[in-house]
Amino acid sequence: MSVGIGFAGAAWAAGGTADVPASIAEKKDFGCGEKGQKPCPMQGWMKTVMQSATNSGDGAKIAEALEYVAAKPPPGMAKWAAISKEGAEKAKKGDIDGAKASCKSCHDMYKKKYKDELRANAF
Structure with a gap:
């Protein structure tokens, strides 16, 4: 055969x-983001700004960070802005767990694609 x-x-x-x-x-x-390399632009921003905001539990800070993310949807990631805006609204209402769930939803949907294709892009 x-x-x-x-x-x-x-x-x-x-x-x-x-x-x-x-x-x-x-x-x-991409020359960034891997062990021993500098963080890629979004990776660095997520670790400093977004992680700090979510760790603080401060709804206003989380909402501000998510609104920033919503304003920067990458091409081919159609639900990015809507997910981020939904999370920002939840954070403004004090639903920190709901805001974090929106982060997870976006990560589940787009993180691999972003890392594989766009990680070196400015953020």
């Missing part, structure tokens, strides 16, 4: 990545 490698296998064998799962395609090197 002969088993062909198909288009994706042929592309891989030829050094291409067409239709090759991202898990085995070559990972982009």
